[in-house]
Amino acid sequence: MSQFLLSLLSGIFIGGAAGFLGSLMLPKRMSLVAGPLGHLALPGIALALIYGFDISLGAFPLVILGIVLIWLFERRTKLPAEALTAVVFATGVAIAFFFLPIEQAEAALVGDISSIQINDAVFSIALCVLVFFVVEIIYSKMTLINISEDLAKSQKINVGKYNLVYLLLIALIVALGVKVVGGLLTAAIVAIPAVTSRNLAKSLAQYKFLALSFGILSSAIGIFLSKLTLLPAGPLIIVSSAFLFVLSMIFKR
Amino acid sequence: MRVKDLNVKFDGEDVIIDLSFNVDEGEVLAILGPNGAGKTTLLKALLGIVPYEGVVEWREGVKVGYVPQRLPFIKDVPLSVKEFFQLEKVSESETKEILRSIGLGEEFLGKKIGDLSSGQFQRILIGWALASDPNVLLFDEPLAGIDIGGQESVYNLLERLKEEKNLTILFVTHELSIVYRLADRVLCLNKKMLCSGAPKEKLTPEAISNLYASPVKFYQHKHEEGELS
Numbered sequence: 182m183s184q185f186l187l188s189l190l191s192g193i194f195i196g197g198a199a200g201f202l203g204s205l206m207l208p209k210r211m212s213l214v215a216g217p218l219g220h221l222a223l224p225g226i227a228l229a230l231i232y233g234f235d236i237s238l239g240a241f242p243l244v245i246l247g248i249v250l251i252w253l254f255e256r257r258t259k260l261p262a263e264a265l266t267a268v269v270f271a272t273g274v275a276i277a278f279f280f281l282p283i284e285q286a287e288a289a290l291v292g293d294i295s296s297i298q299i300n301d302a303v304f305s306i307a308l309c310v311l312v313f314f315v316v317e318i319i320y321s322k323m324t325l326i327n328i329s330e331d332l333a334k335s336q337k338i339n340v341g342k343y344n345l346v347y348l349l350l351i352a353l354i355v356a357l358g359v360k361v362v363g364g365l366l367t368a369a370i371v372a373i374p375a376v377t378s379r380n381l382a383k384s385l386a387q388y389k390f391l392a393l394s395f396g397i398l399s400s401a402i403g404i405f406l407s408k409l410t411l412l413p414a415g416p417l418i419i420v421s422s423a424f425l426f427v428l429s430m431i432f433k434r
Numbered sequence: 435m436r437v438k439d440l441n442v443k444f445d446g447e448d449v450i451i452d453l454s455f456n457v458d459e460g461e462v463l464a465i466l467g468p469n470g471a472g473k474t475t476l477l478k479a480l481l482g483i484v485p486y487e488g489v490v491e492w493r494e495g496v497k498v499g500y501v502p503q504r505l506p507f508i509k510d511v512p513l514s515v516k517e518f519f520q521l522e523k524v525s526e527s528e529t530k531e532i533l534r535s536i537g538l539g540e541e542f543l544g545k546k547i548g549d550l551s552s553g554q555f556q557r558i559l560i561g562w563a564l565a566s567d568p569n570v571l572l573f574d575e576p577l578a579g580i581d582i583g584g585q586e587s588v589y590n591l592l593e594r595l596k597e598e599k600n601l602t603i604l605f606v607t608h609e610l611s612i613v614y615r616l617a618d619r620v621l622c623l624n625k626k627m628l629c630s631g632a633p634k635e636k637l638t639p640e641a642i643s644n645l646y647a648s649p650v651k652f653y654q655h656k657h658e659e660g661e662l663s
Contacts, residue, residue, distance in 0.1 A: 207510070208507060208510035208511045210510075321520070321521045321522075321523075322521075324511055324513075324521055325521045325522070327507060327510070327511065328505055328507050328508045328511060329502055329505050329507065329508075331478065331481075331483055331500075331502055332500065332502050332505070334481070334483040335481050335483060335498075335500035335502075336522060336566075379512060382512045383512065383514075383546065384512060384513070384514045384517055384544075384546070385511065385512060385513050385514070385517040386517065387512070388511075388512045
């Protein structure tokens with residue numbers, strides 16, 4: 182299989198899964214959480230680049246750490262969550278710059294899907310399929326929890342359990358997303374397809390489907406453009422996604 | 435249903451103190467009190483979704499439906515009426531039947547929740563709570579934030595439900611008019627129970643001024659969009 186096809190497939194699956202999960206994060210006002218988590222992952226990404234292992238593996242433990250920190254911070258202090266995200270993301274970027282090799286900075290910051298290896302690709306696609314199905318399974322209950330935790334609890338839904346699964350899915354998507362768009366741009370791959378979809382959708386079914394579709398479409402366009410222009414794919418994916426968002430503003434009802 | 439020595443605290447602050455009362459089958463109980471009196475908290479304690487001390491005992495096999503005060507976040511999700519019912523796995527034909535019973539036509543199935551009027555949305559919430567076929571309905575401020583026309587439709591619906599389904603209804607409110615109109619019994623609450631009995635007997639001017647004049651912490655009287663309570 183050609184390298185281009187391999188990166189295109191990986192990008193499409195990661196973009197689609199991120200857009201789909203992002204549609205659950207938008208109503209909970211959690212879209213931006215993916216940003217600080219991606220930033221925090223940078224030291225792990227840097228280590229992965231130095232020692233030559235999969236950058237998602239490097240990112241994952243730090244993303245989990247970030248989620249635990251946010252969770253603890255919200256429970257233990259009365260400070261708003263943004264305050265922590267500022268602390269967390271700046272620290273992540275700062276630490277990464279101590280040892281991130283400058284020639285690999287671009288891959289770490291904005292991603293590099295173009296050189297993905299077959300093993301990484303298969304592993305990533307499998308995880309994306311897993312994320313997709315788990316999101317589909319929890320979608321109704323999570324939507325109810327997003328609308329009102331009290332109403333969900335009154336229906337005997339175990340809100341804590343669903344939130345835990347949901348946070349783990351976010352961790353997985355951020356760890357996968359850094360491959361495609363690097364540590365700096367992860368918020369965009371979950372947030373933009375969802376808001377674009379929100380502009381156009383008239384029902385929940387449409388909203389889910391369009392968020393998935395825009396995630397896939399922007400990855401595909403970005404990776405094709407990268408092939409043509411030789412510019413990095415990550416930023417091109419985000420710019421394509423933003424362009425689709427602007428289009429959706431024009432067609433909005 | 436029996437409640438005995440119920441106490442609820444948030445961050446060490448007493449919200450409900452030593453509350454005891456019973457509710458009989460088919461009864462409509464109004465819980466009246468100023469804002470901040472612990473009314474919503476009482477409903478949540480009865481539902482078991484906030485921690486409490488004391489005893490809350492339901493008769494065996496009782497199914498409880500809950501109609502929350504308002505759902506400010508629901509407009510963040512593009513949700514049709516049909517899909518709102520599907521979240522709880524209610525089929526389309528059941529949803530149609532529920533819509534009929536709350537006085538809304540089939541054309542509402544495809545409407546977006548965000549496009550409904552306040553009165554229509556309140557009736558949808560009641561219908562949603564009825565979907566699990568409960569014997570008891572817990573109702574938070576049935577008329578708050580609803581325009582006059584909508585209020586009448588909600589009144590009529592509740593009166594009809596009471597007659598047709600023999601539902602036991604507990605509702606909390608700070609408005610006297612709905613208490614007189616719907617309730618068999620009233621319980622005045624301001625952290626503690628201040629009166630209990632038939633509305634016409636117990637809601638004397640003294641009892642009302644006593645209920646509303648007692649100092650309430652965090653007194654708020656807003657009904658704005660997006661208020662969380």
